Amino acid sequence: TGSRKYTGIVEDCCCEYETVDALNKEVLHPILQELVTTPFFRYFRVKLWCDCPFWPDDGMCHLRDCSVFDNPWTYDDETDNAEMTYVNLQLNPERYTGYAGPSARRIWEAIYAENCPKDPSGEFCQEKRVLYKLISGLHSSISIHIASDYLLDEANNLWGENLELFYDRVLRHPERVRNLYFTFLFVLRAVTKAADYLEQAEYNTGNMEEDLKTQSLVRQLVYNPQLQIACPLPFDEAKLWQGESGPELKQQIQRQFRNISALMDCVGCEKCRLWGKLQVLGLGTALKILFSVDNDNLINQQLQLHRNEVIALANLLNRLSESVKFVHEKGPYAERIMEK
Numbered sequence: 001t002g003s004r005k006y007t008g009i010v011e012d013c014c015c016e017y018e019t020v021d022a023l024n025k026e027v028l029h030p031i032l033q034e035l036v037t038t039p040f041f042r043y044f045r046v047k048l049w050c051d052c053p054f055w056p057d058d059g060m061c062h063l064r065d066c067s068v069f070d071n072p073w074t075y076d077d078e079t080d081n082a083e084m085t086y087v088n089l090q091l092n093p094e095r096y097t098g099y100a101g102p103s104a105r106r107i108w109e110a111i112y113a114e115n116c117p118k119d120p121s122g123e124f125c126q127e128k129r130v131l132y133k134l135i136s137g138l139h140s141s142i143s144i145h146i147a148s149d150y151l152l153d154e155a156n157n158l159w160g161e162n163l164e165l166f167y168d169r170v171l172r173h174p175e176r177v178r179n180l181y182f183t184f185l186f187v188l189r190a191v192t193k194a195a196d197y198l199e200q201a202e203y204n205t206g207n208m209e210e211d212l213k214t215q216s217l218v219r220q221l222v223y224n225p226q227l228q229i230a231c232p233l234p235f236d237e238a239k240l241w242q243g244e245s246g247p248e249l250k251q252q253i254q255r256q257f258r259n260i261s262a263l264m265d266c267v268g269c270e271k272c273r274l275w276g277k278l279q280v281l282g283l284g285t286a287l288k289i290l291f292s293v294d295n296d297n298l299i300n301q302q303l304q305l306h307r308n309e310v311i312a313l314a315n316l317l318n319r320l321s322e323s324v325k326f327v328h329e330k331g332p333y334a335e336r337i338m339e340k
């Protein structure tokens with residue numbers, strides 16, 4: 001199109017915006033869209049009760065579009081924990097729910113203010129900047145899903161795109177777009193770093209035909225030749241934690257990330273909580289893959305991922321991929337009409 005707004009290398013990453021858009025559109029997005037519909041990846045195990053350690057007054061919300069459609073719900077017989085349920089993600093798309101106002105705002109505020117504090121000089125060190133950018137990128141992606149599937153006319157139950165909201169919450173702030181691309185590449189790097197592990201993992205649901213398809217899609221994703229040529233190292237985690245204070249910093253950021261995870265129990269809307277928990281678990285899994293082992297030989301280092309972590313990681317990558325595609329395809333048009 002000749003007039004791209006985002007060009008060059010995605011900040012702190014190793015690939016160009018143009019490359020990411022092309023790879024996503026032609027290769028990653030189609031594979032991920034199919035992968036997340038397979039029986040293994042479409043069920044997420046989650047505790048949906050609001051169990052907020054920070055604001056005890058924050059209860060379940062009863063907004064019309066907010067509840068999780070629970071068919072089928074299955075009890076988890078592995079852990080025998082009656083509070084855990086399996087949710088079919090395909091029946092509960094992430095979209096506009098009407099969850100807003102002080103409850104939603106204080107969660108985002110707590111995430112940014114308490115967990116991504118700037119140091120006294122007002123600057124982030126590189127590692128803290130990574131955590132901030134991951135959260136901001138995820139926030140952009142959530143806003144994009146709200147904008148791309150919005151309740152336009154309540155009386156007629158008409159759903160569609162809200163480009164004004166897309167512009168106001170994301171496009172108008174170029175750093176939010178950049179953080180989205182950064183988060184996408186970060187999670188993509190985790191998936192490719194864990195390629196051997198993911199390729200050998202069990203995708204057993206009892207449906208052999210579907211499980212073989214799942215395995216084949218995972219292989220297409222993690223050993224993708226086009227990805228290996230165009231963007232072999234989407235993010236270079238080896239650059240982090242190098243300084244003297246590296247180990248201490250790592251612990252501090254782990255603590256902050258745990259606080260962010262705990263805050264998800266305070267999200268006062270069931271469907272938002274489902275996707276909030278899934279995506280934060282996906283980010284946690286990406287951080288675990290990238291920072292708990294030193295080199296690419298993950299199998300020898302005994303990387304252990306729970307089934308739910310693998311599911312969260314793939315679904316998070318798919319959500320980010322949808323958001324990147326939306327920005328690429330709808331961003332220029334939305335900017336044109338909003339900036340008229």
Ligand code: FAD
Binds near residue numbers: 108142176275
């Ligand atoms: P918010 O999105 O609440 O943002 C609050 C403030 O954060 C902004 O004023 C701005 O200063 C800052 N900010 C915004 N975006 C970024 C960014 N990308 N990077 C850095 N800073 C930023 N609502 C739904 O309808 N559906 C959902 O599925 C859904 N899921 C949610 C999941 C979680 C975990 C949370 C906390 C909320 C969720 N919400 C969901 C609510 C939604 O995110 C908004 O909070 C709500 O729509 C109100 O939006 P807002 O315009 O007040 O700004």
